[in-house]
Amino acid sequence: MPLKVIAFDADDTLWVNEPYFRETEMKFFGLLDHLLEPHEIERELLTTEANNIALYGYGVKAFTLSMMETALRISNGSLESKVIARIIELGREQLDHDVELIDGVEETLKALYDQYRLVVATKGDLLDQERKLRKSGLEGYFHHVEIMSEKAPEDYSKLLNHLDVQPEEFLIVGNSLKSDIIPVLKLGGYGIHIPFHTHWSLDKVDVKVESPKFREVSSIREAKDVICGM
Known part of the structure; x- marks a missing residue:
């Protein structure tokens, strides 16, 4: 046919698309580098994303939720509000990125x-x-x-x-x-x-x-x- x-x-x-996720990840790792090494944070984030696909699907919003969940987990729930606010801001910045x-x-x-x-x-x-x-x-x-x-x-x-x-x-x-x-x-x-x-x-x-x-x-x-x- x-x-x-x-x-x-x-x-x-x-x-x-994907390079912007990597840029956001690097900024995210910098927020938490006093807790773990970047490669360890990356591994934790990837695990969270894999577990959340069935619930959140794909995209920046799902990614932002996974960043927040990962940060709360590896900090044992002790994140300062300004760090949570910065993670939300990172998601907003990516959503507003030029095409x-x-x-x-x-x-x-x-x-x-x-x-x-x-x-x-x-x-x-x-x-x-x-x-x-x-x-x-x-x-x-x-x-x-x-x-x-x-x-x-x-x-x-x-x-x-x-x-x-x-x-x-x-x-x-x-x-x-x-x-x-x-x-x-x-x-x-x-x-x-x-x-x-x-x-x-x-x-x-x-x-x-x-x-x-x-x-x-x-x-x-x-x-x-x-x-x-x-």
Whole structure:
């Protein structure tokens, strides 16, 4: 079947995201470095985030709650109010961050817009992702925006049903093998992986993907060339 729909992940595919989390983490570690070493705080925070995904989902708000919980735990509940206030401020600063498009994104969307239905398929906090899309200036290129609480095969299946397309007519472009590529390949769709230089530890998978419907490229411009050659 001919390809009809191209879905793009948002964070670290369309715009920069993970480096801002790392910047916030470093500031957070500095608040607590009198209690533990930075690598120990990082380990504690990652444990908290993993435990909280089912409750809070993804995004800056969930991250901020996990920072507060981690800080309270490792301080045995003895945090000063000014430290808690600073953690809240760190979350607000990140939510208010400018949106930095990844090089080549807009030219790629322009090249594909008239040939395919383009959609955003991303996960995270609804308000935050809507804000970033609005600030990005890219809204007009997309026929549909899907902000998902999770990215499992069944979640993509719901999206395909909503779009009224078969898996063989659907391609995902994203930076995460775990969240973007593998679930779509399992359904029978296509995937183009664009690795990003910074990656969240909880979204990493140690797996080699081998499929005739899969390509790994170095940039979104290269992804555009692959799609145009399909």
